[in-house]
């Protein structure tokens with residue numbers, strides 16, 4: 001088995017392999033749409049006697065972390081032929097992806113997992129969750145927050161990226177976990193004209209407020225489906241929900257991907273009108289360069305810890321690190337005895353502030369050597385708004 005870059009000419013083979021492993025039927029006229037991430041990405045293939053038997057694509061991206069953005073490999077399009085599974089093909093591709101990310105100076109990698117048991121062994125931790133909501137709009141949606149009265153306007157899809165992107169990017173500064181978008185990303189991931197996984201829905205509509213926007217589709221069965229929703233103030237949030245809830249000839253809103261701390265369940269005068277339908281794991285994060293990632297985020301409290309990190313797949317991360325949090329963070333090797341011992345995967349899970357370190361101690365995954373060290377580090381990791389990934393890539 002040879003792991004090497006996949007040339008542009010083999011992208012159609014990648015689409016075929018993806019269709020095979022994800023059990024999808026892809027019509028010839030859909031190849032361009034499906035192939036878009038693979039064309040844009042750094043492509044790795046596992047070739048068996050010249051035949052593509054496994055693949056992994058990494059989109060160079062920028063991930064919002066507390067206090068800034070980090071270069072990130074956004075991993076997607078992962079698959080191994082059913083004839084070649086469980087022979088270490090994925091493991092080899094992940095090792096190569098890690099080496100490529102280190103060489104490119106990208107301290108983190110991120111992905112959506114098809115199954116929860118795959119990526120922990122490679123040092124990925126589940127760093128964000130999301131909820132799905134359904135809102136009954138057969139009656140008016142009364143809100144406890146006064147909507148910002150600034151006018152709303154619909155924007156056409158061609159100008160939507162330019163109009164919406166500044167609002168989106170500003171929102172990433174207060175809520176980590178999302179990826180910066182460029183116009184092509186907006187067009188392919190957010191404003192795709194037809195969603196093949198949501199048949200019968202219209203093309204996306206975009207409504208904008210000075211401090212927020214909503215992108216949504218509607219269905220003749222009277223459903224409004226929220227694709228992307230960002231508000232910079234609770235009042236703008238209220239204005240956008242009120243708009244969505246009052247569109248004529250509709251009777252429910254489905255919002256399949258919202259932050260776990262979404263305000264609407266608290267904002268609705270009648271909580272029964274807003275049903276939380278699901279809560280699911282979203283972004284898996286990998287700290288490819290642990291000290292660089294720890295130095296790069298901002299911290300909610302100044303403190304100091306010795307972390308003993310276990311990372312068999314990336315030995316450069318393995319060992320003891322003295323982490324100083326606060327306004328000038330530092331992370332350097334030390335021989336001192338540790339306050340906490342944890343895996344690279346669990347460190348990634350808590351890194352964005354969305355997973356409680358004390359819970360990982362309580363389940364026995366993280367070892368606390370110094371009493372209260374986990375409580376103190378959890379306080380330093382805390383973020384005001386729960387991390388959230390907007391895009392399914």
Ligand SMILES: CC(=O)SCCNC(=O)CCNC(=O)[C@H](O)C(C)(C)COP(=O)(O)OP(=O)(O)OC[C@H]1O[C@@H](n2cnc3c(N)ncnc32)[C@H](O)[C@@H]1OP(=O)(O)O
Pocket residue numbers: 021022075076077078079080081084085086087088089090091092111112113114115117118121
């Ligand atoms: C970011 C994304 O694109 S997510 C999409 C991932 N792709 C899919 O789910 C498509 C269908 N599945 C596949 O293509 C393959 O089965 C893959 C990619 C999940 C795994 O590829 P493989 O080459 O079989 O993995 P590999 O042999 O390297 O497995 C390494 C270890 O992980 C384990 N493992 C791999 N996949 C799974 C899984 N789905 N569930 C549990 N364990 C798994 C293996 O058992 C093995 O464990 P071991 O070392 O203790 O024996």
